[in-house]
Amino acid sequence: MAKEYETVIGLEVHVELATKTKIFCGCSTQFGGAPNSHTCPVCTGMPGSLPVLNKQVVEYAVAVGLAANCKITQYCKFDRKNYFYPDNPQNYQISQLYLPICRDGYVEIETTDESGEACSKKIGIHEIHMEEDAGKLIHDDWEGCALVDYNRSGVPLIEIVSEPDMRSADEVIAYLEKLRLLIQYLGASDCKLQEGSMRADVNLSVRERGAREFGTRTEMKNLNSFRSIARAIEGERQRQIDLLESGEAVIQETRRWDDARETSYAMRSKEDAQDYRYFPDPDLVPVYIDDAWIERIRNSQPEFREAKRKRYREEYDIPDYDIEIITGSKHMADIFEATIACGAAPKKVSNWLMVETLRLLKEREEDPEDIAFSPEHLAKLIRLTEEKVINSTVAKEVFEEMFRADIDPEEYVTEKGLKMVSDDGALRSVVEEVIAANPQSVEDYRNGKEKAIGFLVGQTMKAMKGKADPGTVNALLKELL
Amino acid sequence: MKIADYTAVELSEQIKQGRVTVKEALDAVFEQIDCTEEAIHCYVTIDRERAYRQAQEVQKKIDAGELTGPLAGVPFAIKDNLCTEGMLTTCSSKILENFVPTYSAEAVKRLEAAGAVVIGKTNMDEFAMGSTTETSYFGITRNPRNTEHVPGGSSGGSAAAVAAGECFAALGSDTGGSIRQPASYCGVVGMKPTYGTVSRYGLIAYGSSLDQIGPLTKDVRDCAAILEVIAGEDKKDSTSMKREDTNFTEALVDDVKGMRIGIPRDYFGEGLDPEVKQAVLAAAKVLEERGALVEEFDLSLVEYAIPTYYTIAAAEASSNLERFDGVKYGYRAPVDDLHPMYKKTRSEGFGAEVKRRIMLGSFVLSSGYYDAYYLKALRVKALIKKAFDEAFAKYDVILGPVAPTTAPRLGESLADPIKMYLGDIYTISVNLAGLPGISIPCGTDSKGLPIGLQLIGDCFREKNLIRAAFTAEKALQEERR
Structure with missing residues (x-):
């Protein structure tokens, strides 16, 4: 045996x-x-x-x-x-x-x-x-x-x-x-x-x-x-x-x-x-x-992971899984907390860290310790999306740039002209052009094919080079049709 | 009075008063060197060009009133185990035959900052291991008082240079008596300060826990003046100490009234030459006549000092000398493979006495023997310190001989290393206990060879030594007249 x-x-x-x-x-x-x-x-x-x-x-x-x-x-x-x-x-x-x-x-x-x-x-x-x-x-x-x-x-x-x-x-x-x-x-x-x-x-x-x-x-x-x-x-x-x-x-x-x-x-x-x-x-x-000396060092010990985990659960409405990942790196936890301190909503910060940050780290074969963007910039980016200055597609693009070179999202968006067009008149004329150019889709929509409007939204966004809020476009289309 | 007859402090005074120039002082020294160096061989390196260059700068500063200290303009010799920037530093060893440091020892720096002019590097026992300056790779040094005799060691070159007038003062190092013993043999003053008083930075280590740098001089005043310049805390040496009481020249007082002087009976037993004994006791008498309270006492443990010293010093040396391996600097045997290169380099680069101590040290540190030898030696060292502590509760100064005999004839000592080691009996306890000790001339034997008087003080009590030595020096001079 x-x-x-x-x-x-x-x-x-x-x-x-x-x-x-x-x-x-x-x-x-x-x-x-x-x-x-x-x-x-x-x-x-x-x-x-x-x-x-x-x-x-x-x-x-x-x-x-x-x-x-x-x-x-x-x-x-x-x-x-x-x-x-x-x-x-x-x-x-x-x-x-x-x-x-x-x-x-x-x-x-x-x-x-x-x-x-x-x-x-x-x-x-x-x-x-x-x-x-x-x-x-x-x-x-x-x-x-x-x-x-x-x-x-x-x-x-x-x-x-x-x-x-x-x-x-x-x-x-x-x-x-x-x-x-x-x-x-x-x-x-x-x-x-x-x-x-x-x-x-x-x-x-x-x-x-x-x-x-x-x-x-x-x-x-x-x-x-x-x-x-x-x-x-x-x-x-x-x-x-x-x-x-x-x-x-x-x-x-x-x-x-x-x-x-x-x-x-x-x-x-x-x-x-x-x-x-x-x-x-x-x-x-x-x-x-x-x-x-020992006491001085003891008193300056940081909040360790267990305590942080507990506090996050109590203070922030984010999933346990997110807490695990974020507290799994002191550096990431620091960024998380600092971004919140800049006024961003915990949930939004957590989302950026969990999805885009982890994706880019993996792509670049880096550790959370290598994250180099500043919390202030992430907070700004979140504010720009909340205020609908940019839409989520543009935000991802800006984030990538921020992740790579820690650019200031506000300046970047202005420089590159990425702000959403909120001017109703300009948008309206583009929508009108799209309606005129796509009679078949218009026909389909009017015949009850709800999906057809998606195509028209897409065409409008394309014509706007992404700088429009898809919700606004949708509402405008419905109104004009 | 000839320039060469001035003491260091007297010379500097003459220079500051404009009666002698720094160049003239150098001329006088080099004239003496041309006269006697061939016969005595005090130096491994003499750098006239550098000295004259330095002299010009020092002269300018003196003339401008920037250098006013007691050593300004004084030509100095430096033992060849003290690093000197841009000047060959060999430890009198083949293994460092081509080593030119990029930095100067802290003690040398302080001397130079005080306006001293370094003229060269003095011969020594290889890596300071020896009592005769006969283990030097660059040839022996002879005693200026009688060239058939050794100058003592290991700072034999420094002592001989001062005695022969080939410099006005010198630095040496003392691990077990290496300043005091050659000073005694050559009839000059030599002092080993309290461990930690002078920075060891730039001193090529022999026994790190015992090594101290100190002056070799024509008289006690010079000795105090130099010590005052080189003493002091140095951030580069963790074992150096912060001291407030380094104004040693204040202790140059011709008065020992009420000073309690102890004479250890253990220092006057078997093996002590009767002529040495007589001269030392006569000096004690002179101090007593001037008001000192002199009495005999039993120090104890004296017989353990030698084995303790050779265990600790050799152990530290075996490790300290590991860096001389042919890789980074110094001599390298032309062998391709690493380990054979190490072996051949060290076999050829080190002399017999150095190899003997490396082997001894490696043995006492090796596993299985560490406790029985090294640790036991450390314990005995602590007991020896305790015996001195008890003595210094009763006495301000301990008085005794420096060495059992006057300078031996050339070649006599190396033939019997054990006998040579035993010659250190009165000096090494001072290193083991970290105490200050001074050697001053107190007469000559029937052959005309100088006899040294040793005064030992408690830790940090150099001022007691200087006061007693200054008084004895004056009194003995008067007696001679």
């Missing part, structure tokens, strides 16, 4: 913090500069340079820790992790091993129990520590050499280490979604997996259902989408079960996921594991986080 296996998963999640400057120097963290243009003696490991901690990194780490119900280590230190690699200019990474800034927390996720019932589950957070990112190696095959770009060197990261509390890919995704939302709501990071501002390493083992001991685990790296995480978990689970079924042992090792081939390969085994010779960094003084 086939044995039943249980998957045990723990995650190490790296999140790049949204500070303007690096963790130990004043260099910019901005993406996309020319190689080594965001560098200085400190982040390139020049002799005699010294690190100085960016306080904002501590603030963000504490904020994330509090949101994840962690205990804050009030006396915390940085340690050096020693290993030689050219992307690491000092040949040690400044990280935290002995006294990480946060410990013993949890986040709650929605999952299903063994009988398939929906339930919530706590995923333990073992610790959160602060550290610096490394530079980037660029291999020049043409010249046959490798070059180093230290622009990313010293960009602040937090690593969130979970307990081995997850049992399926769904739980892993739910946990990551939860973390992503918490952190986005805090403004501590944009958490984009594709761009690497959120990275997850999966520690996975399998064991016979009911067993008390954990099996031997492997660590999977290079997972850069929820899809590849789910695939990698399924693949690794099966690989380990196959090994056990054929009487072989799982080897503790680090594996690298190959997204294109949807398979993984071993990078290094435990035997090759390096001795990092961690010790407290003598160049940095211990960080003391007093009660007042």
Whole structure:
């Protein structure tokens, strides 16, 4: 009889913090500069340079820790992790091993129990520590050499280490979604997996259902989408079960996921594991986080998703589904609220976000975090339609332009001459022309074919280049016929 | 009086009064260098052109009344582990044989801002590891008082340059006695300030938690004047401290009445040369005659200082020196593959003593040994600090020898590294406890080699040291007459 296996998963999640400057120097963290243009003696490991901690990194780490119900280590230190690699200019990474800034927390996720019932589950957070990112190696095959770009060197990261509390890919995704939302709501990071501002390493083992001991685990790296995480978990689970079924042992090792081939390969085994010779960094003084500082951070925590959801239900007459989508992105929720604050009706704002915004995001393969139009402009657009300055077809066209380049809809409509023609005389003469030009349709309508009027409305709108209110046209036609 | 015979402060006074020009001061120094440098070899780099260029600017500012401080126009030598913008900075190592920094150490910047003129970089033990200046890749430095003897180390080049008149004052660094011991061997004044008093930014680190920059000078007045200029908080060094009491020249008072001076019996036991002992106790007597309250006491734990120091300093050094890997700057062995390149570069680039300490440091930090060696050493360090705290509850100043002997003959020390390490016994506790210490000449032995008197103060109490040293210096000069 086939044995039943249980998957045990723990995650190490790296999140790049949204500070303007690096963790130990004043260099910019901005993406996309020319190689080594965001560098200085400190982040390139020049002799005699010294690190100085960016306080904002501590603030963000504490904020994330509090949101994840962690205990804050009030006396915390940085340690050096020693290993030689050219992307690491000092040949040690400044990280935290002995006294990480946060410990013993949890986040709650929605999952299903063994009988398939929906339930919530706590995923333990073992610790959160602060550290610096490394530079980037660029291999020049043409010249046959490798070059180093230290622009990313010293960009602040937090690593969130979970307990081995997850049992399926769904739980892993739910946990990551939860973390992503918490952190986005805090403004501590944009958490984009594709761009690497959120990275997850999966520690996975399998064991016979009911067993008390954990099996031997492997660590999977290079997972850069929820899809590849789910695939990698399924693949690794099966690989380990196959090994056990054929009487072989799982080897503790680090594996690298190959997204294109949807398979993984071993990078290094435990035997090759390096001795990092961690010790407290003598160049940095211990960080003391007093009660007042923690309270200040706690008091400036934003309204998180659960609270927002509840408030939206109470305050706005919009469907639960819309609330889910809107609160699923802090950025979208911010736009939603700001647009309402400009005087737009919640229902209308929600419609623009749910239909046109989501459609365009999907078309452009972007995240809600990438939305760039300003709430004032959306509110203006809504007002223009309400006041019948433009009709809905024109509004969609204007919205697309707004989505693309955040144009001011009012100016745009005026410049492009998109306002509806409300001048009764002008419209009337066009309608008369249409009636004269389409005797057959007029005949049909008079013979009781109600539908024929639709054709006449269409012809009129065409002649007006869309700048008429279809309702007004309809009424005028009826009157004249 | 010849220009070369002035102290730094006297020279600056002459320059400010228009009796000597900065150029003439440089001429005098370079004349001396032409005379003695070949025999003594104080410098790794001498940059006459840069010095004369700087001198012109300084002279202009002095003439315009913009530079009025006690160091304006004074030619200085800088230890070669302090970065100097645009000037070779080698740490007396092959691995940095071609390294030209793009920035100056904060201490050098402050000196230059005060009108000091840097003439060159002084020889040292490679990466400050050694007590004789014999581990330099660029050849040994000889003691100007007797060229068959070592000048001490690691700031041997700086001490010798001051003693030989090849500069008016110099900066050195002191990790375990590297300023005080060569000052003692060469018969000049050398001071290691309280840890955190002088910014370490731009000092190429050996043992980061112990390293301090300090002056080597002809007399105590110069020493106080320089310390006053280079001391102060620096935002680029997290371990530097904000201090209000850095007006050290105010402590140049010829009066020790009522000052409580403790003499640790532990510093006068086995291994101490009788001639050194006699000279040091005679100096204590002189202070007592001038009103100081002198008594003997037991400091305790002295025998643990050496193993503690060599554990902590080597551990930090093993990590600090990782950045010298042939990738970014310095010497690179011509090997194609990465790891063989690392190995060959570091094998060829570092000398024997440096490699010995890197190995020792890597060992004490490695997994399984960390607790037994590194952590234990940190605990002993805390106990040593406590022993000093207790002593300073009773005494204002602790008095003892700097080194067990006068300067050894060339070649004697390297043959027996353990013996060389033991020679640091009276100086290293001061670094472990973060205390200030000063060495002033207190006589010569029967061979005419200088003997140094060490005064140790409580943290931030440099003024006690300066006062006691100033008084002793005057008294001893009188005695000699």
